[in-house]
Amino acid sequence: KTALLTGEEIIATERYFVDVMLQTGQEERAYIAVGSGSITDITRFVSFHTRSDFMAFPTAASVDGYTSAGAPSVIVGFKKTVMCHSPQAVFGDLAVLSAAPQVMTASGFGDMLGKYIALADWQLGHLLWNEPFDAEICRRVQIALQSCVDHAEAIGQASQDGLQALLDGLIESGFCMLDFNGSRPASGSEHQVSHHLEMKLIEQQRPAVLHGAKVGASTVIMAGLYDKLRQMSRAEALERLEEAELTPADVHRQAIRAAYPAIADKVMAEQSKFLAMTEADFDQLKHKIADHWTEIQAIAATVPTPDQVTTWLTQVGGATTLQSLGFSDAEVAEAVRNAHYLRDRFNVDKLGHIIGLSLVSVNHDFKI
Ligand SMILES: [Zn+2]
The missing domain is CATH 3.40.50.1970 (Rossmann fold)
Known part of the structure; x- marks a missing residue:
């Protein structure tokens, strides 16, 4: 039937x-x-x-x-x-997959490129926030991702070789999530930005935008944050940490209510550990960041530059900016500023908030 x-x-x-x-x-x-x-x-x-x-x-x-x-x-x-x-x-079926509209294939590739950020965020979360980590699963996602990137040209040409590498990579990523029993190995701040935008589209009853297209374009943005981390000397990081102050929980609560009025309670529950941070906890976190600056930069070095991510996305015919997917500059800025609230995870945007990083959007810099 x-x-x-x-x-x-x-x-x-x-x-x-x-x-x-x-x-x-x-x-x-x-x-x-x-x-x-x-x-x-x-x-x-x-x-x-x-x-x-x-x-x-x-x-x-x-x-x-x-x-x-x-x-x-x-x-x-x-x-x-x-x-x-x-x-x-x-x-x-490779013949069927390679005959799919290229935007769908580009979406899968964007979902895979997001793993650069997901894996780096995961390692940051482990290092700075004691999140559970599994080195073997991390390695498996890295291998799947590398194979997709190695086939970028073939994927762009929709050849069967390319599609096989892409589907294998996507399925391996899915298995890694099953084995880890959570999405952490495959989803980081880039996915949270995508989730934020997706919720806004649903709320405003606008047409959906392919998941992987949003993830791919968000990956360019987050790669920009990692680029800044990579370039920041320890001396500058220490200076920024010296200046960093704990944002009062009420300020966060207000931001959450403004950004997510319909699900504010749920988001606050998700953020409870961050909202409960005391001055002493914050101080300890700042010390941790300072002590591990070399490791943070090593993690940042695993993320390709935003230009490289843009090149790969272009190669497969994918969107390279969220604006080109129909989101306004203001919507992108709002998403990047608030999406870190959506999960109980320590991603690069959490770190960015602490050390005062600004993000390069396509048209302008803005403070996250
Ligand atoms: Zn995804």
């Missing part, structure tokens, strides 16, 4: 969950998702909630979420990842 989904924009919402349930009826069955990310998430949701198995047959190498257990969904207007299950198997 085939359930065909129609509509201008197919996203994982209750509308499509019900649509598929009505089309497939109540008999016991296994599902096969034929499509890209949203179709797979709809199938993931429906199969899980009807106690059925499912397999994924991705038609585009557009995202690393095919193997994941969670289904990112929009429920009653709110973005939410519903825990469901992983597919029993994923089958990729």
Whole structure:
């Protein structure tokens, strides 16, 4: 039985969950998702909630979420990842994948490039905020990412070799998240900026923008932050740390309420450890940053320059700025300034706030 989904924009919402349930009826069955990310998430949701198995047959190498257990969904207007299950198997047909629209392929590549930031952020979080870290998983993501970058030209030409490298990389990244039992190995500040913008689009009922396209363009921005860290001498860092003052929790709460009025309580709960920071904790953190400056710079050195990221994105036909995806300068600035609140993680933007880094947007510098 085939359930065909129609509509201008197919996203994982209750509308499509019900649509598929009505089309497939109540008999016991296994599902096969034929499509890209949203179709797979709809199938993931429906199969899980009807106690059925499912397999994924991705038609585009557009995202690393095919193997994941969670289904990112929009429920009653709110973005939410519903825990469901992983597919029993994923089958990729290279001829189908290489015939996918290039924007979808570029999106998958952007999702992969984001791993440079995700891995660096993860290591920063481990070093400065005691976040759990797994060196073997980190290495696996690095290898998957390197293979995609090595195939950038082939991916840009949509050759089967290129698509194989890309889908393999995306699936390996998905496996790493499953093995780590969390998205930390594959998602850092670049994903948080993307999440922020996605929520705004949903809130304002604007058309969706491909996940990996937003992630790729956000990667350029975060690579800019790492570039600044890499260039900052220890002496300058110490000077900035000397001047750094703890931002009072109330100032953060106000910023959270202004940026995320509909989910402010949830965001504050997510930030509880940061909001509870005392002067003594802050002092300790500053010392940690100073003591580990060489290691911080070594982590920053693993991130390519924003120019290099831009070159790769251009090579595959991907967007290099969030502005070119339809976001205004003000929206980009707001996203970059606030997205660090969205997760309980110590990413490069948290560090940027402490040492007073400004970010280069395409048209102007702004303080984060
Ligand atoms: Zn992603």
